[in-house]
Amino acid sequence: MKKGTIVLIVIAALILLVIMNWWSTYNKIVTYDENIDGSWAQVENVLQRRYDLIPNLVNTVKGYAAHEKGTLEEITKLRSQWGAAKTQGEKVEAANQMESALSRLMVVVERYPDLKANQNFLALQDELAGTENRIAVERSRYNNSVKLYNTYIRRIPAIFYARMAGFEKSDAYFKADKQAQEVPKVEF
Secondary structure (H helix, E strand, O other): OHHHHHHHHHHHHHHHHHHHHHHHHHHHHHHHHHHHHHHHHHHHHHHHHHHHHHHHHHHHHHHHOHHHHHHHHHHHHHHHHHHHOOOHHHHHHHHHHHHHHHHHHHHHHHOOHHHHHOHHHHHHHHHHHHHHHHHHHHHHHHHHHHHHHHHHHOOOOHHHHHHHHOOOOOOOOOOOOHHHHOOOOOOO
């Protein structure tokens, strides 16, 4: 009778240990998954700041660079695309395209010395530069959250629990635009 009771206690302890391990692992996966969502929300927050600044920047540049209409229209179109994007992947793509268009806008600005001295433009340019730095920081934090989550759910024993609970690897990393690999041309 004593051996039977000891065996039952050991089995019950092992089952309890497995349940506690599963519970702990599941909660950790949920925490990492929520960190991705929270990090993404912060990325969207600073991207929204950028998109709120763009109309002011474009209107300021319009007064000086009326014949650069194509670049300005493209920026306006891309701003609308970001607003219409539904998924994280679509928003990442729209944000990357916007960065490329903003770089072209800054090249346009270089052609207009009076514009570069305009106080409104300088203030907006500083705001945009600060926002771009914030975006870089938040993208890094977001990518780190995705990496932490992906690493955790691919390790043993979490991989088994993640599969059972339906958690999947996230592929929504922010990546550099292909154009960012090209060396920019600077001409004087």
